[in-house]
Amino acid sequence: MRIKTFKSLLATLGLVLLTTLAFSNVALAQEQTDTAASEAMDAPEAAADGASSWPSADEAIVAKGKELFNAKCNSCHELNKKVTGPALANISDKRSQDWLYKWIRNNEELRKSGDADAIAIYEEYGGSPMTVFGNLKDAEIDAIVAYTKNSEVLNKGGEKGPEIPTEAIDPVIAKRVNTALLIIGFFILFIVVLILEILNLVARLTGKEIVKWNNVNAVLMLLFVIVGLAAAFWEFFEHGKHVLPDASTEHGAIIDNMFSITFIITGIVFVITQLLLFGYAFVYRKQKGRKAYYYPHNNKLEVIWTAIPAVVLTVLVLYGLQSWDYIMSPKKEDNISKFEIFAFQFGWKARVAGNDGEFGEFNYNLISGTNPLGLGITEEYEKLKTEDIPSDIKAIEEKIAELEALPSLTDEQKEELEDLRDNLHLKNRHLIRLGDISSDTTLFNEKGYDDIIMEDEIHLMVNQQVNFRFRARDVIHSAYMPYFRLQMNCVPGMPTEFTFTPTKSTAEMREMKNDDTWDYYLFCAKICGSAHYNMKMKVVVHKEEERAEYDKWMSEQVGAFAKYRTKKEEKPEQTADGKATPAQQEETTKAVALVK
C-alpha cells in the first residue's frame, strides 16, 4: 500500500516537471512568433513619409531629448516596451514628422480630424487619450524623437554609471539552464520527501522512531532564532546603509527622532521575546519522566506585563502626539512660498501665483487640453463653451445618427451606441454647467492669467518655508517625498496641504551621495492606475549661495495664460523685474483663496 503512495508521488512530480518543461517550450515558441509578428507589422508602415527632416544623432540633442523624454513621456512610455502607451524606439520610422507634431501637440484634434492612425492608436490603448503637450516646440519634439532613435549614443558615455559588460548569454541556453535548475530543485525536494516518507514508514512498521523528531525540532527552533537574529543584525547593518538618510526637512528631523526612539524600544522587545519564545521551546522540549509545571495564573505577573507596555506606550503616544501636532499645525512664517501641486493620471503639475501674488480661481469644468488645471481664464472658457464641446457634441451626434441608420446592430455596435449616448448626455450636462458659471465673478477674477504652471520640476530655496496645496482632478493620488518625510493624499474635490521647510539643498545631497545627477523627486504613493509607478516631478532645492540661480529660474517662468493678457490689454509681458520672488509673494499670501 505504501508503495502505491510512492508511485503516485512519483507520478505527480513527473507531471509537475512535464508541465514546467511544456511551459518553457511554449514560452520559447511564443517569443519567436511574437518577434516575427511585430516585425511583420512594423515593416509596411516604415518609411511612410520620406520628406521628414529629423535632426542628426548629435549627442547634445539626444541628451536634451532624453531629458525631455524622461520628463514628459516616461510616465506612460518606454523606449522598447509597451506600457501605458506604445514603445517609442524608432518611432520616426513609423510616423511622419508632421503627423508626430500634430499628435503630440493635440492628439484630440487629430483624432477629430478623422486621422485613421490616430483613431487606431486611441482604440488600441483602450480609449485612454494621451496627455496634450501643446507647448512643446518643434525643436523639442525633434530632440525627443532623436533620442528615441539614437538612445544608444548616450549609453556609451556610461550615463547610468559604470555598466558592467556582461557576456552575451544565449537566451535559449539561459532558459534551458533555468529549467534545469528548476528540475533539480524539484528533484531535491522529491528526494527529501521520499526520505521522510521512508523514515515515517519504518517508524510505523517497527513502532520505534529512528529520528527523535521532538529533539530535532527543538534544536532547529534554537538554531532558527540564533541564525535568524544574526541574519536580522546582518541585514540591519547591510541594508541599513541603503535606507533613507537623515531627513532633508525641519519636521523630518522630528520624525527621525521619533523613529529612533520607537526603534530602540521595539528592537529590545523583539530580541528578548523572540529569544524567550524559541529558547523556551528548546529548553522545555518533551523529556521522559518530566511533568509540566501546573501554573494556570498569577495576577501579579499579569498586572506587571499590562502595566509595563502601558507605560512605555504612554511615553510613545505623548511624544507622538506632540510631534504630530507640531508637524500638522506648523507656525506659518510670513515669507512662506506657496505652491499648488496638481496630480492627474499620470503626472504632476505645479502652480505658483504670478506677479499679483495671488492664485487664480479654478473650476474643474474648465479643464481642457490647453487649460489642464481649469483656471478661470475667460478665453479658455469661451473656447471650451463655444468651440470644443459643441464640436464634440456634433461629432457624437453624427456618429449616433450613423449607427442608428444601420439596419441591424451587432452587440459591439449596440454597446458603442450606448456609450455614445452616455457621452452625449455628459457633454450636454457639461455645457449646462458651463453656462451656470458664466457670470461667476470670483472664478473669472483675472488673477489666473499670470499664474505660472510648471510641468517637470519645481525649485525651492533651502531654509525657506514652503506650503504645498494638493489637488487632483481624476482619482486619489498621494504626493510622496521620502527624503522630505512628506506625504499627503491628493483628493479630487478636497484640497489638502502640507507645510515644511527644506534644510538640505540638492547640492548638499549630491555631495553626500557622491552622485552629480542625483535629485529630489516627488512621486505617487497611492494606487492611481496603469502608470502609477511612473509619476514623478523633480524638486530642486537651492542652497543659499545659489539664490541668484533660483531667482533666475523663477524669472524665466512665464505666466501660462499671459498671452491672452498681452493681446487683450496691450500690455507688455510681465515677466521681467524679478517677479515672483518669495518676498513679493509673501505680501499677498493672505488673499490667496484656493477654496472653491
Next chain:
Amino acid sequence: MSDHHDNHAHGDHGHHEQSFVSKYIFSMDHKMIAKQFLITGIIMGCIGVFMSVLFRLQLAWPDANFGILNILGNMAPGGHLNTDAYLALITIHGTIMVFYVLTAGLSGTFSNLLIPFQVGARDMASPFMNMLSYWFFFLSSVVLCSSFFIETGPASAGWTIYPPLSALESAIPGSGLGMTLWLIAIVLFIVSSLLGGINYISTILNMRTKGMSMNRLPLTIWAFFFTAILGLLSFPVLLSAGLFLIFDRSFGTSFYLDQIWVNGVGALDHAGGSPILFQHLFWFLGHPEVYIILLPALGITSEVIATNSRKPIFGYTAMVLSIFAIGFLSFLVWGHHMFVTGMNPFLGTVFMIITLIIAVPSAVKTFNYLATLWKGNIHFTNAMMFAIGLVSFFISGGLTGIYLGNATLDINLHDTYFVVAHFHLVMGSAAIFGMFAGIYHWFPRMFGRMMNKTLGYLHFWLTFAAAYLVFFPMHFIGLAGVPRRYYEFSILPEFGIWDDVNVFISIAAIIGSAAQLIFLYNFFSSIFRGEKSVQNPWRSNTLEWTSPIEERVHGNWYGDLPTVYRWPYDYSKPGAEEDFIPQTVPYKDGEDDGHGHAPVPTKPKPETTPEEVTSDDRVLFSVVKRWLGLSKG
C-alpha cells in the same frame, strides 16, 4: 432530562440514511460544512498564492518573459505582465487572501467545526442557515474568479478599492465589469458571513451542554465568539459602502465623487460627494476585519499551545479579557489607515492614541503564551510548531504596528513596503499559520486519520523560513521610501539598489509557495491513506475528542450529550495520574479548581434548556414549511 436525551438521540441519530446530495453537497452537518469551507478555502488559497508568484516574477525580473505567464492570455502578451494585469493580480490576491482564505477559510472552517463540538451541541443553532452560509460563500468565490475571464480583466484598484479609481471605468480598465463582479462577490460574501456569524453567536450562547458555563469555554470558542460579533457589527458597514459604490457606478449618484475630470471623458456630472467617506466606511470594516482574521488564529493557538505544552494556558481570564479589549478597540481605530488623507489632524491624534493602546492587550497575549511555554513539556506536533511560528510572527509584525499606528511615523511609512511587510507578517503569515495549526491539530477530528508528521515538519520549516525571508527585507525597502503597488522600480535610479533584494524575495516566495505543494499532497493523500487516528490523538481535554472519531453521521455524540465538570486546561495537574483531565471528568474529592478554590459543582441543567436541534434533512423541510405557512410552529 436524561430520558429525553435518550429518546431523542437514539431515535434520530445513527440510523438515518442520507443521500449523497444531502450528505456531501447541500449538507447541514457542521462537520461537513467545515470541510467544505476548508477545501474551498484551500483552493482559493492556492489561487491567491499562485497570483503572488506571478507578480513576484514581474517585480524581480521586470524585463524578462515567462512562459508560465501565458496562462493569463492577453493580460500578459508574450509572457510579460502588463501594468493593468499587475494591478489586477495584486488586487485579487489581496481580496482572496483577506476575505476568502483568512476570513471564510479560517473562521468558516474552525467556527463550524469546533463551536458545536467544543460547547457540546449536536449541531449549530440553525444548520440550514449554516448551509446557506457556505453556498453564498461558494457562489461569491465563483463570481470573483469569473472576473478573470472577462475582456477588461478583474478589479484592479487595490483590494481596498478606493473610489474614484474604482468608480470610474475610464480611469482603469479593471473598474469596468471586473469591479462590478468584485462588488457582487463581496455582497454575497457578506451575506455568507452574516449568516454564519448569527449562527455562531446563538450556538455559543444557547446551546452549551450541561456544565459548560461561559468560564469553562475553551479559548477557541471565546475567540470565535468575539470574531462573530465583530463580523456582525462591521460587515454591514462594508455592505453599505459597497452599495453606495454600486449606486455611484451605475445609477449616477455622487456619494464618493466630486469635481472630477477624467482623461477621455472630460468633466463628470457628479458633485458634492467625498472619496474620503468611502475610506471611513471601508476601514470601519477593514480594521475589525484584521482582528476577524487574527482572533480565530489566536484562539486556535491558545488551544494548541496549552495542549502541546501539557500545561494550562496561562491567565485564562486575562486571555479572554484581552480578546475582548482587542475586539472592542478595533472598532475605534479605523482612522489610522487614513492619517495622510488630509483628514483633520485632531482626528489623527484620537486614532493614534487608541491604536497604540491596542498594543497593550496584544502584549498581554504574547506574554501569556510565553508563560504557557515556560516549564512546559513541549510536544512538537505539527500544529504546535505552527502555533509557535504564529507567536513569532505576531511579535515581529505587531511591533512594526507601533510604528505605523504612530501618525508621525506613518507620514513617511504610509503606502510603502514597510506596510506590506507589517501586515503580511502580523495578519497574513500569522493567521495562515494559525490556520495550518488548526488543520494539523483537528485533521483527525475531521477525517478520522492522521496527517504525515514528517512531511508536516518539512512543510513548517520551509514555510516559516520562506515567510521571514520574503517579508523581513521588505521593512528595509520600505524604509528606503519605495512605495507599494509599483509595477517596477524604474522611477528613481536609487531604487535599483534593491533589485537584488527583490530577486531574493521572489525566489524565497517561489520556494515558500512550492512548499505548499507538500502540504497539499500531505492533506489530500492523508484523507484517503493516512494512518487511522485514535480517539484522542493529542490527549486533549476538550469535548470534541469525546464524540466518536469515526462518526460519519449527522449529529454529534450517539447517546447523551457530555456533561462538563471543569475548565478545559487541566493539563499536568498535580495529583492526577495522566497529564490531562478531560472536561467530562468530575472533580475528585478534595481536588481544587486549579486556581486554589473549591470547584464550582455542575448543577443539573435547568428546564429552560433550548430544544436540541434535530439535524437531518427534515429541518430543511420544516423551515420551508414555515416559510410557506404550512406549519404553525
